[in-house]
Amino acid sequence: LPYVIILIAVMIMIMHWPLGADPDWHVEYPDSFCVVEGSTATIPCSFTHPMVKEAITAPPAGLRVERVVWCANLEFCWHPVYNGYDSNSVLTSSRFLYLGDLVGNCTLNITKMLKRDAATYRFRIETNGVGWTGPNGVRVNVTGKGRSGHTHLYLSLLLPPIGRPLVQKWPRPFRDRPRPPPQPSDKWRHRELHLLSGLQWAENLFALESGRGGR
Known part of the structure; x- marks a missing residue:
């Protein structure tokens, strides 16, 4: 009986929740772009996530972002990030600088681009309840330097x-x-x-x- 009461209460809350008030999981960045080797690349990025975690057997809980990850050529950014950014293990010597926050800005800066930096980059959000990775990613292409020859x-x-x-x-x-x-x-x-x-x-x-x- 107590579970039935909780379930009914949750259903009532969902029914009365304003339509469209809670954003969906989403990340926005360009499909692809090209940079010159040795230059700085800035990937503009923004994201949204649900503010409430809905559960059948418990009242809805508020969600907050606790970790953000940028990974290269990984589908879900689950593995250790060697060529990217992880807010849980920031290296001061890294060329990957996170210009965003934990609210909605996920812009990434990559300095001194190398040929090996050419990859498909994805952004991952991890909240106190669940994680999500943007499925599409942004393709970054790196072109060679202009010939350092002479005029x-x-x-x-x-x-x-x-x-x-x-x-x-x-x-x-x-x-x-x-x-x-x-x-x-x-x-x-x-x-x-x-x-x-x-x-x-x-x-x-x-x-x-x-x-x-x-x-």
């Missing part, structure tokens, strides 16, 4: 006819590079200088004379 600029010079020297002051970093053979003419000769960026600038004096072979 190339070819500078063409027209030298005066033979017998008339040219003295020109050039700033570094002009460097000689392999180039097609010059095509001399009776009046003008063509030279190409290779501009290489990223080096320390210093002034250097090049004396270019039309009578020299030159480089």
Whole structure:
């Protein structure tokens, strides 16, 4: 008889509970996005969860979030998290920084992205009564760095006819590079200088004379 009374009381409470007042389990983040290796990735995220745990044999109990987890390539985030975030075991040296809270913000920050960080990330909520993991996840793709090579600029010079020297002051970093053979003419000769960026600038004096072979 006592169980019947409790069951009736619970059913009455459910019937009189305002429709839509208690949110469902839900997490919201983008389906996928792409970041550059070495940069910082921010995964915007928000979540909701029921505020009341309904039970047949006991009065409804309030739910509160006690743990949040971000995991990579795991369906339920049950296993130890090695590439992600766990509020129960935060590492100060981790590149995964939780910018959210235990109320509704689950934004995650990943610094110095590596190629191995490319994965499908899921968010898990654990309350005092039950846990839930967002089923879809967000796919993070990591692209390679832009080539750390140099910016190339070819500078063409027209030298005066033979017998008339040219003295020109050039700033570094002009460097000689392999180039097609010059095509001399009776009046003008063509030279190409290779501009290489990223080096320390210093002034250097090049004396270019039309009578020299030159480089």
